[in-house]
Amino acid sequence: MPGVRVTELHSYLAARRELVQEALEKSLPPEESYPPAIHRAMRYSLFAGGKRLRPILVLAAGEAAGSLLAPLLPAACAVELIHTYSLIHDDLPAMDNDDYRRGRLTCHKVYGEAIAILAGDALLTQAFAVLSQVPDGIAPARVLQAVTELALAAGSQGLIGGQVVDMEAEERPVALETVNYIHSHKTGSLIRACLRLGGIMGGADAEQLALLARYGETLGMAFQIMDDILDIEGDFSTMGKAGGVDAARGKATYPACLGLEKARGAAGQLCNEAQDIASTLGAAAEPLRLIAGYVLNRQG
């Protein structure tokens, strides 16, 4: 709740995760809705045990702006639907060709490639159906701004642009500038959008929105660098997917460009910055401050 100092990040995250989980349950048609093949596949991937970091960031950003939780839930669900679609499509044989994700078979391994493509399409589409519901007491113009921002963040000059450059960068030497582009787009733009959407739906003023955006950019970059590091250090039991995959594929990563120690240093610095920004946002942004510490120390 806004203003309450959160001393127990883990119980905060668990409580928020439960709230998000309930809202996500209602954000898709029931599993047996016709045609069931697509709804099963959508639910299989949406309820695959994700940490729900993105929707929790939406909630935390809205709370930092003084909002109650209920009006933030459609936006929280929308970003998770987009995130899930992007994972399904990234895992496809034509893309990363991954058999496992979070320790389970990927969508196309279970349901076939055609249904996996369509399940991704349907999750992406559903994100906008969910986001366009106007919560009580929120001006429709704000919701429309959220729709625009989410679409741009997920589009060809955001998340998808990052995925394109990531694919192009495989198997050739890549400058740090390119790695920065990939990270700030493939991962960063959606994380930034989480913070912006939470702020927009939560009634943030222009100054708060700018701070939330900066927090999102900083945290998103730290998050992706840690992801690169965990890919090297992690193994199947903690990551739910094979470790060392990026290196084997010649993926453009921070550790590949800078070495492991410098990469870790960069992530630490970014998390400190994010914590400072959260402090500037005030007491109600305490969860955001703690989440920045969590990102730095996560194990999977």
Place this chain on the structure above:
Amino acid sequence: MPGVRVTELHSYLAARRELVQEALEKSLPPEESYPPAIHRAMRYSLFAGGKRLRPILVLAAGEAAGSLLAPLLPAACAVELIHTYSLIHDDLPAMDNDDYRRGRLTCHKVYGEAIAILAGDALLTQAFAVLSQVPDGIAPARVLQAVTELALAAGSQGLIGGQVVDMEAEERPVALETVNYIHSHKTGSLIRACLRLGGIMGGADAEQLALLARYGETLGMAFQIMDDILDIEGDFSTMGKAGGVDAARGKATYPACLGLEKARGAAGQLCNEAQDIASTLGAAAEPLRLIAGYVLNRQG
């Protein structure tokens, strides 16, 4: 323009097509925007010589409700972006595996499968970025309603649901009921949405919206039955793709269920119904009345 009786359907369609073309040009980032690979692929498919029937239906529906054209253009572009994405994904090797579309190589044949998947994703996403721009003088709540309706029409219980059932129906005997589901969802829901979106953005009242929806359902079904018929009768030169493909694939079609003559009769009856509904909508719906005749007589 509203109220003007259109005697020359072809010049009406040509003028509207030009307007749509200009608006579509501005609806995507320039071709060389970074990363160019995705923007080239998006534009390749969006500017592949489509008839722009769907955006013209948006304009005609809005005009029938007494609207000017400018406020209708974002919605007109949005439906064409969705239509184009659905064609790109339908053509993929995992789906229909088509090499040609409108006489040109399909997106994945030119740009590869990964870029084609992402170009489809990006067009779908961009549809919502474009639609969420509020035209001058339109209430944001109306635009949000349009966003919701488009997302539902394109989603797992609309267009995508139709594609799923269509794939499942290949190579097995299919009841007319199933063909009806496929047609009313795979083709019908987006065409219905064109009429609804035009009405919503054009300020239609509830009664007009209901008539527009019914016109859309009727026309959409007629359109798809004619498509099935043209697939049998057409050849590469008029259709821009191989003829007889549906039969070779064991696709669920109207002619396969009813025979060619009964299918043609059904299409004719639906077009008559659509014309009657357009007449009820009044003089400003004259283009809609004429378009129903055009759908029945089209050759490709």
